[in-house]
Every structure is written in structure tokens, then in C-alpha cells.
Amino acid sequence: xxxxxxxxxxxxxxxxxxxxxxxxxxxxxxxxxxxxxxxxxxxxxxxxxxxxxxxxxxxxxxxxxxxxxxxxxxxxxxxxxxxxxxxxxxxxxxxxxxxxxxxxxxxxxxxxxxxxxxxxxxxxxxxxxxxxxxxxxxxxxxxxxxxxxxxxxxxxxxxxxxxxxxxxxxxxxxxxxxxxxxxxxxxxxxxxxxxxxxxxxxxxxxxxxxxxxxxxxxxxxxxxxxxxxxxxxxxxxxxxxxxxxxxxxxxxxxxxxxxxxxxxxxxxxxxxxxxxxxxxxxxxxxxxxxxxxxxxxxxxxxxxxxxxxxxxxxxxxxxxxxxxxxxxxxxxxxxxxxxxxxxxxxxxxxxxxxxxxxxxxxxxxxxxxxxxxxxxxxxxxxxxxxxxxxxxxxxxxxxxxxxxxxxxxxxxxxxxxxxxxxxxxxxxxxxxxxxxxxxxxxxxxxxxxxxxxxxxxxxxxxxxxxxxxxxxxxxxxxxxxxxxxxxxxxxxxxxxxxxxxxxxxxxxxxxxxxxxxxxxxxxxxxxxxxxxxxxx
Numbered sequence: 001x002x003x004x005x006x007x008x009x010x011x012x013x014x015x016x017x018x019x020x021x022x023x024x025x026x027x028x029x030x031x032x033x034x035x036x037x038x039x040x041x042x043x044x045x046x047x048x049x050x051x052x053x054x055x056x057x058x059x060x061x062x063x064x065x066x067x068x069x070x071x072x073x074x075x076x077x078x079x080x081x082x083x084x085x086x087x088x089x090x091x092x093x094x095x096x097x098x099x100x101x102x103x104x105x106x107x108x109x110x111x112x113x114x115x116x117x118x119x120x121x122x123x124x125x126x127x128x129x130x131x132x133x134x135x136x137x138x139x140x141x142x143x144x145x146x147x148x149x150x151x152x153x154x155x156x157x158x159x160x161x162x163x164x165x166x167x168x169x170x171x172x173x174x175x176x177x178x179x180x181x182x183x184x185x186x187x188x189x190x191x192x193x194x195x196x197x198x199x200x201x202x203x204x205x206x207x208x209x210x211x212x213x214x215x216x217x218x219x220x221x222x223x224x225x226x227x228x229x230x231x232x233x234x235x236x237x238x239x240x241x242x243x244x245x246x247x248x249x250x251x252x253x254x255x256x257x258x259x260x261x262x263x264x265x266x267x268x269x270x271x272x273x274x275x276x277x278x279x280x281x282x283x284x285x286x287x288x289x290x291x292x293x294x295x296x297x298x299x300x301x302x303x304x305x306x307x308x309x310x311x312x313x314x315x316x317x318x319x320x321x322x323x324x325x326x327x328x329x330x331x332x333x334x335x336x337x338x339x340x341x342x343x344x345x346x347x348x349x350x351x352x353x354x355x356x357x358x359x360x361x362x363x364x365x366x367x368x369x370x371x372x373x374x375x376x377x378x379x380x381x382x383x384x385x386x387x388x389x390x391x392x393x394x395x396x397x398x399x400x401x402x403x404x405x406x407x408x409x410x411x412x413x414x415x416x417x418x419x420x421x422x423x424x425x426x427x428x429x430x431x432x433x434x435x436x437x438x439x440x441x442x443x444x445x446x447x448x449x450x451x452x453x454x455x456x457x458x459x460x461x462x463x464x465x466x467x468x469x470x471x472x473x474x475x476x477x478x479x480x481x482x483x484x485x486x487x488x489x490x491x492x493x494x495x496x497x498x499x500x501x502x503x504x505x506x507x508x509x510x511x512x513x514x515x516x517x518x519x520x521x522x523x524x525x526x527x528x529x530x531x532x533x534x535x536x
Contacts, residue, residue, distance in 0.1 A: 018127045018188060024172075027187035029230060031174040034223055038165050038180050041216050048212075048248070053284040059396050060251050064214065068254045073318040074261045075236055080157045080202050081107075081265055083382035084320060084359035086371045088156065090439075091115040091432045092126030094140045097133050098149040101156050103365035104372075108156040112185045113163050113209050114273070114441040117431040119527055120171045123181075127188045130160065134193045134200070157202060159241070162186045164210035165219075166517055183223070190227050190238070198233065206240040207268065212248040214255035221260045236262045241322065245270025245443075246277040250306055250399055253313040266320030266358070269307050271298065272327075272443035278302075279450040282400075283514040286458050291405025293415065293447050298324070298351065305398035311356040312389040320383060323352035323360035327438045330366050341437060342370050349374035358383040363432075363439040407460050412452065412468065416505070417480045419448035421488075423501035423518075427525055446518050452509040470510045477502060500525055 052058060087107040090096045100108040110130055116122055132138035140149040162185030169181040194204045208220055224238040242256055244267050249256060257264050275296050282288035290296055314321035326345045331337040345367055352360050353375045362371050418435055422445040425433040433440050455468040481502060485493045504522055508515045
């Protein structure tokens with residue numbers, strides 16, 4: 001197997017250090033063993049979605065009742081993962097990795113998925129950056145300011161989020177077939193770092209995104225077993241936390257933990273993608289139309305049901321229940337806005353700790369102490385595994401209750417504006433984008449375009465009885481492009497990729513059927529250069 005490269009990518013030595021023969025052979029081994037199974041699992045998703053869109057209700061599985069009712073627990077959790085009060089997440093660029101590891105958080109999740117635009121350069125350089133970070137050999141000098149960044153003495157525990165099962169890596173083929181991006185991300189990280197991590201008293205730890213079923217969790221368990229055997233490390237060394245960020249997955253949380261029980265350490269409330277999945281999974285149901293996304297808060301009954309059921313499930317199985325993301329970022333020269341943002345974060349984290357979560361996520365180092373203080377005010381010890389939450393009684397009706405609220409022109413305009421600006425940055429290679437006081441990733445763009453699609457599809461009315469139609473959205477896109485130009489500058493709009501982003505947004509927001517993932521049609525647009533596709 002060989003890997004394609006472009007003269008516009010990272011220096012050749014960066015690629016050569018990562019794309020070694022041994023590493024490529026290891027990834028090829030995983031691809032030969034599991035890529036066909038991933039394709040089959042994705043096909044099974046399509047069958048399920050067709051059934052749901054035809055009116056079949058989502059429900060808990062009849063064939064796995066014994067697993068839900070059984071008395072079993074996951075394997076013991078490694079010492080360096082027993083305290084996860086504050087976790088910080090971000091892309092795999094060099095400066096971000098250094099700042100996140102130094103942030104004072106307990107865990108840093110390096111993200112190849114929603115926070116990284118998967119250009120070939122970003123993907124390979126991200127692997128190099130993580131390899132250097134594991135060996136504490138990572139440093140960075142800002143070319144604009146000359147400021148130097150280096151690791152401190154106390155570092156967060158490193159976890160890595162590979163891409164979802166659905167995303168390909170077109171720059172690498174095995175036996176003529178493009179491989180799943182998740183196998184490249186996980187395989188390269190394991191090959192280069194598993195032994196070094198073990199020698200440092202930690203291990204190869206992952207976050208697994210976008211899973212929808214126990215069978216998909218079992219796929220990952222088998223990938224981990226195969227990797228452990230190939231690398232000659234003990235079974236169960238690899239550990240994973242699963243993001244419960246799809247509506248189907250919330251009905252199979254026991255089953256997902258059971259399938260991964262020798263490698264699982266917890267579940268996480270990936271709430272932004274969960275809202276997107278709520279829209280996508282029930283896209284044909286007029287009774288499932290959501291209000292403005294700003295109104296879909298964690299206090300909505302369906303969101304309360306989701307998070308509290310997750311806590312009860314995890315603690316029954318000896319697994320961590322991780323809270324959701326606080327995406328706020330500091331606002332320069334505006335103390336009042338910063339104070340208001342911090343208060344929102346504090347309230348959100350207080351809700352999480354009182355509910356029984358063992359820890360939570362933030363997107364910026366400035367929020368680490370805010371989140372930690374909220375948890376410390378109401379939690380003693382490193383976690384809350386002892387809180388069983390047997391008082392929680394959640395069924396399908398509670399999980400599927402549609403959030404209440406209104407659809408406003410302001411909310412429609414914000415969705416358009418945020419989605420286009422995020423997509424434009426993503427197409428330029430940036431997956432974590434600061435917008436209006438928030439650090440946004442692909443999940444926000446997914447919610448934004450999915451809501452617009454849903455409102456058009458179901459002919460939702462605004463407060464003044466205006467029906468949301470394709471023509472209305474097209475007109476508002478033109479209006480919002482004018483506003484974007486006034487905010488970022490007309491030259492920036494002309495020189496950037498706003499035309500592509502605008503076209504992609506309209507394509508996905510006005511299509512006859514909802515697009516499965518925004519990043520799938522966006523991926524071929526990501527790089528302009530011709531690439532030599534790898535051939536085994």
C-alpha cells in the first residue's frame with residue numbers, strides 16, 4: 001500500500017515519518033479485516049432509516065432484553081482515567097494540542113472528526129503532532145508573533161477521536177478500494193503510539209463518534225482486539241468512551257457498553273450532534289419539527305430524558321457518564337459578555353454535576369476553571385460512579401418528545417449565516433471556527449442546515465404566518481451574505497470560498513430528502529489539487 005501526497009501538503013519528511021511501511025501495512029491489515037464490515041454496517045443504517053421514515057417507531061430492541069436486564073459491568077478503568085472532571089476538546093493542530101495538554105483539564109480529546117477538516121495535510125500532520133506530543137517532544141513557534149509554545153510539567157490525559165464510520169480517506173486505498181477514515185486515524189495512532197503510551201504509564205485511549213447500534217460498537221471492539229494482538233499488547237489495553245450523539249444509539253446504550261465491555265470506560269452526551277440526529281432520524285415526521293436551535297436547551301424534556309438515562313445506564317455498568325460541550329469562548333474587550341458567558345457555563349455544569357455526571361467538556365482553556373469549580377462545589381472525590389440514579393424511569397415516549405418552542409426569522413437567519421461561515425472555513429481546511437462567541441465545529445453546521453431543510457420540507461410558518469419555502473431561504477441567503485460581507489469584509493468574501501459554501505448550503509438545505517451528513521458532499525470539494533490515489 002502506498003499513500004498519495006501533494007506538493008501543497010506538509011513537507012515530505014513529515015509524511016515519511018508517519019507513512020512508514022510498517023504503519024501502512026498495519027492500516028492495510030485493519031482495512032482488509034474490517035472495511036467490508038463497515039460498508040455492511042452503513043448499508044444496514046440505510047435500511048433502518050428507510051423504515052423509520054416510513055413510520056416505523058424507534059424503540060428499545062426486543063432481542064437484547066437480556067443484556068439490558070443482566071447483571072454485568074465493564075472491566076476496571078485505568079487509574080489515569082478515573083478522574084475526568086473537565087475535558088477539553090479541539091483539533092489536532094500543533095498549537096492547539098500544546099495549549100490543551102497544558103490547560104489544566106484532566107483530559108484532552110484530540111479530534112480528527114468534527115473539529116478537523118480532513119485535508120490530507122491536516123490528517124497526516126495531526127498524526128505527527130500526536131506522535132510528538134506522546135513523546136513530549138512537541139513544540140511550536142508562531143510565525144506571526146514569534147511566540148513559542150512547549151509542554152509544561154502537568155499534562156491532561158490524551159484521548160483521540162477518529163472520524164466516524166461513514167467518512168472515507170480517499171488518499172489511501174487497499175486492494176484498489178478507498179479505506180474508511182476511522183481505520184486510518186485509529187490505526188496510525190495505535191501503530192505509532194501504543195507502546196510509547198504504555199511505557200509512560202498511560203494507554204491508547206479513544207472517543208468513538210456517531211455510533212448507532214451495538215453491532216457498530218462490536219465492530220470497534222473487534223478492531224481493538226485485532227490491533228492489540230498485532231501490536232502484542234494485552235487485551236483490554238485500548239480503552240474507549242462512546243459518544244451517544246445519535247438518536248438510535250440512545251435506545252441501545254446498555255448494548256453498546258456490553259459490546260465494548262472489555263474496552264469501554266464510559267459514554268458521553270454529544271448533545272449538538274444528538275439534536276441533529278433527532279432531526280435527521282425523524283425527518284419525515286411533521287410532529288418532530290424542532291424550534292429555533294437556541295430554544296433546544298438541555299432543559300427540554302427529551303434532552304433531560306436522554307442525559308439522565310445515560311447517567312443511570314453508565315453507573316449501573318461501572319462506566320463514566322460524561323456531560324456535554326460548553327462551546328463558549330472569551331470575547332475580547334467585553335468583560336460583561338464574558339461574565340454572562342461564564343454564568344451560562346456555570347449553570348450548565350452545575351446541572352450536570354447535580355444530575356450525576358462524572359465530568360464535562362469545554363472548548364476553551366479559559367472555561368476549565370469555571371467547569372471545575374462548578375463540579376467541585378457539588379462533588380467529592382474524582383467521580384460519581386456511586387450514584388446509581390435508580391430514580392430515573394425513561395421510556396421511548398420521553399426520549400421522543402418533541403421540544404417546544406417557536407421558529408423565528410432570526411433563528412432561520414442565524415442558521416443560514418452560521419452554516420455558510422462554518423462551511424467556508426471548513427473548505428479552507430479549518431474545522432474549529434470561532435463564530436459569535438462560540439467555538440463551532442461540524443455539529444453546529446449540521447444542526448443549522450438540517451433545521452432549515454426540516455422547516456422547508458414541512459412548510460413551517462414563522463410568527464407572522466410566513467411559510468418557510470425554498471424561495472424564502474434563497475432570498476435570505478442573499479441577505480445574509482450581505483451581512484457576512486459587512487462583518488468579515490467584502491475582500492475576504494471574494495477571496496475565500498464563500499461561493500462554494502453558499503452553494504453547498506443551498507444544495508443540502510433544499511434537497512428533496514435530507515442529506516445524511518453534510519461532510520460527505522463537502523469532502524470532494526475540500527482540496528483543489530489533483531491527487532494520485534494510492535494503490536496497494
